Amino acid sequence: MQRSPIVVLVPIAFLVGLYFAVFSSVAEFLPALLNGLTVTIKVAVPSVLLAYLISVVAGLGRLAPIGPVRWASAIYIEVFRGVSLLVILFWLYFVLPEFGLTMSAYTAALLGISLNAGAYGAEIVRGAVQAVPKGQYEACTTLNYPVWHKYTRIILPQALVIAVPAMTNMTIELLKGTALVSAVTLVDLTAAGVRQNQMTYRTVEIFSVLALIYFCLAQVVRFSGVRIEQFFNRHLGAD
Amino acid sequence: MPNEKIRFEGVTKRYGALTVLDKLDLSINEGEVVTIIGPSGSGKTTVLRCLMTLESIEDGVIRIDGEPLNMMERDGTLVPASTGHLRKMRRKLGMVFQSFNLFPHLTVLQNCAEPPVLALGVKRDEARKRAQELLEMVGMSDKHAHYPAQLSGGQQQRVAIARTLAMQPDILVFDEPTSALDPETIEEVTSVIRALAVKHSYTMLMVTHQIDFAHDISDRICFFDKGRIVEQGPPAAVIDAPSEARTQQFLSKVAQAR
Numbered sequence: 241m242q243r244s245p246i247v248v249l250v251p252i253a254f255l256v257g258l259y260f261a262v263f264s265s266v267a268e269f270l271p272a273l274l275n276g277l278t279v280t281i282k283v284a285v286p287s288v289l290l291a292y293l294i295s296v297v298a299g300l301g302r303l304a305p306i307g308p309v310r311w312a313s314a315i316y317i318e319v320f321r322g323v324s325l326l327v328i329l330f331w332l333y334f335v336l337p338e339f340g341l342t343m344s345a346y347t348a349a350l351l352g353i354s355l356n357a358g359a360y361g362a363e364i365v366r367g368a369v370q371a372v373p374k375g376q377y378e379a380c381t382t383l384n385y386p387v388w389h390k391y392t393r394i395i396l397p398q399a400l401v402i403a404v405p406a407m408t409n410m411t412i413e414l415l416k417g418t419a420l421v422s423a424v425t426l427v428d429l430t431a432a433g434v435r436q437n438q439m440t441y442r443t444v445e446i447f448s449v450l451a452l453i454y455f456c457l458a459q460v461v462r463f464s465g466v467r468i469e470q471f472f473n474r475h476l477g478a479d
Numbered sequence: 480m481p482n483e484k485i486r487f488e489g490v491t492k493r494y495g496a497l498t499v500l501d502k503l504d505l506s507i508n509e510g511e512v513v514t515i516i517g518p519s520g521s522g523k524t525t526v527l528r529c530l531m532t533l534e535s536i537e538d539g540v541i542r543i544d545g546e547p548l549n550m551m552e553r554d555g556t557l558v559p560a561s562t563g564h565l566r567k568m569r570r571k572l573g574m575v576f577q578s579f580n581l582f583p584h585l586t587v588l589q590n591c592a593e594p595p596v597l598a599l600g601v602k603r604d605e606a607r608k609r610a611q612e613l614l615e616m617v618g619m620s621d622k623h624a625h626y627p628a629q630l631s632g633g634q635q636q637r638v639a640i641a642r643t644l645a646m647q648p649d650i651l652v653f654d655e656p657t658s659a660l661d662p663e664t665i666e667e668v669t670s671v672i673r674a675l676a677v678k679h680s681y682t683m684l685m686v687t688h689q690i691d692f693a694h695d696i697s698d699r700i701c702f703f704d705k706g707r708i709v710e711q712g713p714p715a716a717v718i719d720a721p722s723e724a725r726t727q728q729f730l731s732k733v734a735q736a737r
Contacts, residue, residue, distance in 0.1 A: 382531050384599075385594065386597065389597045393597065
């Protein structure tokens with residue numbers, strides 16, 4: 241089996257990161273960065289899962305035969321695509337309390353990111369569902385599939401495969417977008433880097449490590465996406 | 480007097496200004512094999528699609544076993560059919576598509592065993608057993624663990640036929656079942672369909688361009704042009720000795736192409 245270049249790249253990236261850690265007194269700022277990384281992951285992982293859920297629900301809602309459901313989905317998608325993530329975060333954390341709705345910084349971050357990414361994801365899901373050949377829908381009709389099974393057993397499994405590359409893209413965007421949560425007082429990887437820079441002035445080392453960590457995280461997402469695609473293509477592809 | 484199974488009464492189908500079916504009247508008896516032939520765009524496939532409720536109709540009634548398909552009776556008047564009514568009526572019908580439309584993410588066996596479980600509430604074990612038998616019948620049981628993409632067109636179509644039969648319909652509808660196939664694999668599909676027509680005496684409505692095949696298995700041939708039946712009757716009349724000029728013209732074109 242031919243190895244993807246990524247299998248080689250990820251360990252190399254880690255080794256380079258390790259080099260910095262060992263050889264340029266990175267030890268003084270690395271623990272803080274790792275704390276930041278923990279926050280980033282704690283925000284990113286649930287946000288990704290919630291964003292996927294929202295994507296499917298709003299994406300299907302966009303195609304629903306019931307008018308109000310369709311309109312609600314369309315409004316949600318347009319609002320959260322149209323407003324920048326930073327502004328959404330400000331609204332959730334600083335504006336909503338003015339109306340009596342208070343939430344923790346972590347909740348605001350999680351909600352803001354997943355609502356923003358979910359709006360993009362919904363359009364990906366909608367496109368993918370529409371890309372499933374018409375014949376599949378007709379086969380469901382003639383075989384009398386109940387609507388629920390038609391979507392869960394036939395249409396969505398095929399649509400999600402179509403959606404994987406675009407969803408991978410969205411997930412990487414989401415991951416990098418988590419850097420904005422410092423706006424609502426969370427100290428994530430980027431915020432930790434900025435703070436350590438102010439304290440230690442190890443600018444080159446800090447931001448190189450930061451870049452490497454983000455790169456590696458993105459590669460993990462990309463690699464998972466490729467594996468999921470391979471898994472499905474074995475059944476769906478021509479070969 | 481044979482039982483009337485399907486009846487089209489003045490069925491009209493339009494796409495905008497284009498009239499695809501023009502007050503179609505057609506009646507098919509139980510166990511009868513009827514084949515529709517005719518030029519492209521004559522509305523042949525639309526007849527099947529309207530019957531399968533894949534298309535709405537603008538006027539007229541389609542009846543199955545005397546019961547309206549796209550309408551239902553309520554308080555003595557006909558109202559548009561509910562989803563439940565359509566579901567009930569469709570249980571009598573099974574369609575085989577030109578492009579097979581197998582589910583690509585399911586194995587051959589799952590393709591045949593899952594629909595009866597989900598749509599008819601058949602028990603899983605029972606559905607699997609029946610699917611195995613049907614795959615045996617169409618000569619595909621050795622490929623039960625394959626995915627559709629791993630099969631040839633002829634093999635996919637045979638699986639699609641087994642999947643349709645798994646739903647235990649009374650009426651089989653074939654929409655150009657061999658048009659998407661390599662010439663070499665046509666025979667394996669036509670022999671399965673022939674067996675269904677002859678041995679199992681299903682009521683069948685078919686659209687095909689295989690005139691010889693239609694001649695072989697049909698009780699009646701309908702020649703279609705511009706959304707109307709130009710001529711109908713036993714194959715020996717319509718194909719061998721057509722009386723209408725339009726039918727003669729079409730058949731001579733087909734003969735030339737062969």
